Amino acid sequence: MKVLVVEDDLALSDVVSFTLRRAGYEVMTAHDGLAAVEAFEQVPPDLILLDLNLPRLDGLGVCRKVRAVSDVPIIILSVRAGDEAVVRGLEMGADDYMVKPFSPTQLVARIRAVMRRVGVSAAPTMLTVAGLALDRSRGEVLRIEDGAAVRLTGLELKLLEALMLHPGQVLPSDSLITTVWGPEGGDRTMLKQLMYRLRSKIEVDASRPVYVETVPGIGYALNMPSD
Amino acid sequence: MKVLVVEDDLALSDVVSFTLRRAGYEVMTAHDGLAAVEAFEQVPPDLILLDLNLPRLDGLGVCRKVRAVSDVPIIILSVRAGDEAVVRGLEMGADDYMVKPFSPTQLVARIRAVMRRVGVSAAPTMLTVAGLALDRSRGEVLRIEDGAAVRLTGLELKLLEALMLHPGQVLPSDSLITTVWGPEGGDRTMLKQLMYRLRSKIEVDASRPVYVETVPGIGYALNMPSD
DNA sequence: CGCGCCTGTTACCTGTTTGTTACCGCCCCA
DNA sequence: TGGGGCGGTAACAAACAGGTAACAGGCGCG
Incomplete structure (x- = not known):
């Protein structure tokens, strides 16, 4: 079960990766939008954690590009609740979002909830x-x-x-x-x-x-x- | 498309109902946990918006009881992010959660996101x-x-x-x-x-x-x- | 080839569920 | 006034379900 973490804040990216690995997921990371799209094409993940403001190509752009070719579950990470961009992202096909900061436990719970909802049968290990x-x-x-x-x-x-x-x-x-x-x-x-x-x-x-x-x-x- | 709103704060319940009706949903309300379970049994809704702290039977109890008989989508409403109860609710089978206060627009967006792809419910028990x-x-x-x-x-x-x-x-x-x-x-x-x-x-x-x-x-x- | 683990099979013990029988009190009516 | 039907109560036994244990065939592996 592979998760692609797209996040330009390296500290956050690391802690998230650590949490997910401990929960049994295989983690790939990307630190800007273009790298994310590239990584997605090379090794299609089973779920994407997507920060919204990214260098080179922002989160909505990534979301649009990915959605054009795949319905892999996407969870948006955002600094603010109530962000207009979050709503746009959800309408654009993201499956869920989380407001930073979030607890590791919650993150894993949300990932599971999203996976269950979209019917990913291949469960996390x-x-x-x-x-x-x-x-x-x-x-x-x-x-x-x-x-x-x-x-x-x-x-x-x-x-x-x-x-x-x-x-x-x-x-x-x-x-x-x-x-x-x-x-x-x-x-x-x-x-x-x-x-x-x-x-x-x-x-x-x-x-x-x-x-x-x-x-x-x-x-x-x-x-x-x-x- | 019927939504059951379970919320003991009458003011909030009203504004949510209003928003949802305007967005084209049929709305039923319940103001405590037992009433929610009853309402659910009488007219099974297509989605439940569920406040967590409720009189008579709390949100987790409602969640458990409903989940026992149906996989209707449930969105938890909570005052705090990071609440332990929210995580428990998600693990228990809730599909998403929102932190109060939230904007009407967001509410509708989240509902749509959750409703995309829904399994049907089993026979009530x-x-x-x-x-x-x-x-x-x-x-x-x-x-x-x-x-x-x-x-x-x-x-x-x-x-x-x-x-x-x-x-x-x-x-x-x-x-x-x-x-x-x-x-x-x-x-x-x-x-x-x-x-x-x-x-x-x-x-x-x-x-x-x-x-x-x-x-x-x-x-x-x-x-x-x-x- | 022999060993050990996994699985299916059978059997026994226990507490629970169900069916059976009996008794009691009540009310109605010949 | 005394049966007879009906409903509540009780005790008992048969049937059953779940937990435990022992055992044997099969399969992979050294």
């Missing part, structure tokens, strides 16, 4: 919700509370991913079964077996699960921390 | 009538009067649902029996047994039922509060 960080590329979960990392098997990963994509929601056993095993295979016995294995890996005390909640007769839910 | 909120996805009822949440079994849920779908109406025992057990199984004994179990869960004083009224010789009815 790193999915962090409800106190768990799932690294799909390594097949590992990190339990944030104590930093423990566990290796998951293919099926366990699919199951956890299904839950993490809808945190706080109760997913019926049947739908979990089909997302893990496909429309044909799988039954309740296998699900509970798999759930048992998953829990014994990710839960601190497997007999007292805190991450995955059972809703008897219906299915399972990933608990949001506040609940 | 939340049913709120007569002082009870039934969450089918979790198999739970919330007694609004005191906020108590009770877990129901499958049959209890079907029975209560049948009553809640026709509040204030007397439903004959026979029809209740067939909606719960199907055309084949079920008899009066089982119904009264089930009703006893349901009442002992949802009524405050089971020996003095207030939600479900018995109409001897005919059936049962869910009492409307105003009746």
Whole structure:
């Protein structure tokens, strides 16, 4: 999952890059408008973070050029809310905007929200919700509370991913079964077996699960921390 | 194109409604969280503008409840950027957020940006009538009067649902029996047994039922509060 | 070829849900 | 005045669902 960061303030560009890399994204940077367009053409990213005032070609120009050939999601970065340029950018096809300064957490949250909205199915390698960080590329979960990392098997990963994509929601056993095993295979016995294995890996005390909640007769839910 | 505006500040709610109507949207309003959920269920909107701090049920709660049954786009309204709640809301499935105060123009621009590309909503799963909120996805009822949440079994849920779908109406025992057990199984004994179990869960004083009224010789009815 | 992990299968234990039966009190009416 | 139907209550047993465990086939890999 590649993100192109277009930002002429080098300090900001660095901190943003750092944040995104930690969240599991591959980051490319450009420090002016023309370089951005060039970078975009050479290696098309999956999302663009776009500062508005840039040397050589401003953000709106970049936005227009990119939109002419691609509907890659674009998030505008701007110093002021209420900026006329922001509105123009959104009308021109940008997907979202953020006002500087912003927190790293928010940035990542917004990126995810935009990706979900535009239906980018290829998810970022790193999915962090409800106190768990799932690294799909390594097949590992990190339990944030104590930093423990566990290796998951293919099926366990699919199951956890299904839950993490809808945190706080109760997913019926049947739908979990089909997302893990496909429309044909799988039954309740296998699900509970798999759930048992998953829990014994990710839960601190497997007999007292805190991450995955059972809703008897219906299915399972990933608990949001506040609940 | 219907927009549900959930905002407890009446002045702001009015100006937003005005703006949206002028922009060609059909506007519904709700001034607290529970009303929002109710309104959502009665007339599912195409987009929700959601203030975060609301009376009776806060914005995150509304977000969670709505997200449980639908992927209608949600735009969060918040007084502060960088609010922890905003991040939580976005992670919980909100699609965007705006910081108050915002300009009408921007509001409309953001709505358009969010609305570009929308998935349709799933069947509603939340049913709120007569002082009870039934969450089918979790198999739970919330007694609004005191906020108590009770877990129901499958049959209890079907029975209560049948009553809640026709509040204030007397439903004959026979029809209740067939909606719960199907055309084949079920008899009066089982119904009264089930009703006893349901009442002992949802009524405050089971020996003095207030939600479900018995109409001897005919059936049962869910009492409307105003009746 | 042998080893270890992943997966599916079976079985058992437990608590919950559901169906069954019984009893009690009430009201209506012969 | 005493059945008989009806509804509420209770206790019990059968059926079921979920958690746990052990085991075996398959597959990749050294």
